Amino acid sequence: MKKIKTVILDDRREALKFLGTELGKFQRIEIVKEFTDPRLALSYLMDRPSVQLLILDKEMPALDGMDLVQQLPVDICCVMVTGYTEFASTAYNTNIIDYLVKPVTFSRLAQMLRKVEDKLGLTMSIAAQEITSRYFTIKSNGQKTLVHYDELFYIKSGKDESTLYFVDERSLTVNERIGIFEEDLPKSDFKRVHNQYIINKSYARYIKDDILTIHCGQNTQKINIGPTYKQDVDLWFNDRMIG
Secondary structure (H helix, E strand, O other): OOOEEEEEEOOOHHHHHHHHHHHOOOOOEEEEEEEOOHHHHHHHHHOOOOOOEEEEEOOOOOOOHHHHHHOOOOOOEEEEEEOOOOOHHHHOOOOEEEEEEOOOOHHHHHHHHHHHHHHHOHHHHOOHHHHOOOEEEEEEOOEEEEEEHHHEEEEEEEOOEEEEEEOOOOEEEEOOOHHHHHHHOOOOOEEEEEOOEEEEHHHEEEEEOOEEEEEEOOEEEEEEOOOOOHHHHHHHHHOOOOO
16 A cells, blocks of 8 residues: 655644644554644755645744645645634635644544545555445444444454444444454455454554554554464464564
């Protein structure tokens, strides 16, 4: 998967930290630099044609975010994050492809990312059948919930039910056995590692003593590898072994 080289800019460090954590949950995003000073960010971006995405605050000392965007090459996608709604119409008349109002949610960031992917033409590199199958729908208690693959952290089974855990720490319990998900989810993205667990392979980090650690943002889980699945999991981890 081609990564989107991303710079984030906010004069408040706590906001910068929040954005970095949330954006780090998306496997498509590669954060190459973070700035609190807009002048330094502008200088960096003018010399780095490889940067594809800038996510920035609007109101900053020394240089307003809108003014900064107007000085950038048009091939850099810009997304504005701000606590003010009144600048949205002005923003869309510039090189800004999305306008996020604080507080920003994970689902809103996911929506933004899909706009960026479309703008950069990255979805065109995925086979047509993959584009239409990057999500599935769960029906539970009369409600239909759209589940995007990148948002799904892992699945744990219970008695005649399964709980889906998401990277933003939401969860959803449905009256379906875990085998249903194993059959329907793509093998390229998900792995059954135990009778009780299916994990999103993108968030797997390491194995030690038959315990698999998965990690996303501030969320880390340790999952026992079932004896039935040990050989298959080892083959998966050893596929591109170095050293």
